[in-house]
Amino acid sequence: MQFGEILDGSFQTIRRNAAAMFGSALIVQATGAVLIGIASVGMLQLSMSVESINSEADFAEFMGPFVAIMASALGVSVLLGFLGAVLQGVMVVPVSRSVLNRRTGFKLMWKLAGRRIWPLLGVAALLTLCGLLSAAALIGIAILLFTGMGPGAFLIVMPLGLGAVVLFVWIGLKLMLAPAAIVVERTGVYDGLLRSWQLTKNNWWRIFGITLVVTIMVGIIAQIVQIPVSLAAGAIEAVVTPHPDPDSVSSTLILTTVISTAIAALVGSVTFAFQTSVSALLYMDLRMRRDGLDVELLRLMETGADPDGIPGGPSTLPANNAWPPAGGQFPSAPPGTRPSA
Template identity: 30%
Template sequence: YGAPGGHPGHGAPGWGGGWGGPPPAAKPGVIPLRPLGVGEILDGAVSTMRTHWRTVLGISLTVAVVTQIAVILLQGFVLNDAANADVLNDPTATPGELSRALGETLLSTSAVLVISLLGTIIATALLTTVTSRAVLGKKVTTGEAWRDARPQLLRLGGLTLLLPLIAVVVMTVGILPGILLVAGGAEGAGVVLAVFGGLGGFVLTVWLVIRFSLASPALMLEKQGVRKSMGRSVKLVRGSWWRVLGIQLLAGIIAYVVASIVVIPFAVLGTALDGEGFSGLLTGGTQLGWTYLVISGVGSVIGSTITFPISAGVTVLLYIDQRIRREALDLELARAAGVQDYGGNASTATPGS
């Protein structure tokens, strides 16, 4: 998975009339070595989890358990979300109390997001290595994945923090002129400008997020720096923006649905067994405690264990697919996998878009 190279095309220039079609592409691992369809990318991510389940689920489960324990302990011992919620829902609360409660709530949310982000970084790094080896049909242990990914963890963390920061800056620039107009007294024009600026900022943010969406596997597999990996992602996505958006969106929806199916029953059970149960929840008087945190935490662990490999696997396979289409990476992968005489009769057929 080094720097781009190889041949800019696939297969022979033509097929004789006596052929029944091109021969199937070599498949040493979880995907065939040719441009992939959408279904093959999704199937490859699931196949990686199924074929190398010990390593994949071991990594996902360990990261999810450690992350969730940290979140539960933080929410149970340090954060006071219930009291802050009561203050925010109290119509008689003073502005000072509201400001303090809002600040503590934002701090609480930020702390949980930071912990979750750290877990996501580690899981992504390790699962990227596992998926890349699965493409070659090679097994990798958790220890080997950790040794391969560890030198890039800080860079991956920087990249993971930089992308949301770019989104925040873009959105801020979009709505700031409208806010300034509202502050200057032109409320009507300011609101309109803020709305249109926000919409424009949102569109630009989505465009940038997709352009940089392959930076993570480029950074991990090509051992690039943050800036170069972002440039590689832009190059690979160019001309395929809508396709990359569709695949990433589909993978995100699948991961969200799977996580919801797992998490929601645990959250409902935790709510029923904790505090005043459903009646207290409906009246807004229940304070969810340790029972809810533990039970919902178990659901979150199971959901993350399943969705981590799907999300990471789809991104890595999409990166590999784009390199196969643009840089004939399939030839290098075939040589690395030990496939003999590959390149002169490889299939260019792509069953999907």
């Protein structure tokens, strides 16, 4: 598949399976939006008391809730990352079925993906934990360097941080397809990670380019949507509080925060579903290039076999073939006459 075909396929998949993909993404994004909204409202209310700090005791009393709110916001971000990794594996179900023009409802998607939920939770937890430990190690090294060397440590910390970001992106893309492999190919956590590493071999730059372009696209779209929201928030503030006082300003900020958070959840669910669909199609594309999956998909389309299954899984192969076949090579064509392209 070419880049344009992947983008078009992602839009078509979301349109045909809106309840499954958009609905699932909206649940996760709405949960995160509610938690982030609560933290934001708490931070707004806390910021109102900054001017009243006049002593060390007041500062210590202020820092307690401040640290708690910041820790809560970090926890929400980690939770969203964890749920996003799980949902990435779940959403590969409607994407793979859409390749054969098969619709997937919300219930069927979770029924098929639910059989692989424990390995999905395992790989999501492993990736999240590794990311947290890596970030903590980098921050710890930076603190030690600044403590021992002073401002001069910046000359070491800056290239070290840039190198860590490059390494994180490289490894992240190499393991990006693990949730999809776990669900479609029914592998375990370790085999799913290994499978993703193998599929992305010699294709890293192509995956990086497509992922980068898609990320920039959804980022621009999200910013465009947020512009009228910001303008509307300013208009509401001008109308509701023409003569601002502390109580009315606080109420208006809470109202505009709730509205902007709700809209951000809607936009985030659409962009997340689109990015996940692109990732799943990249997985299917690499399977076609390396395993001859396109031939198997043609067989399934011609025979209509396994109408309620996940295309590309072990159940789609002929019964006399092992998964994978001996020697690690997949059959170039199923038994019988090869269907015309």
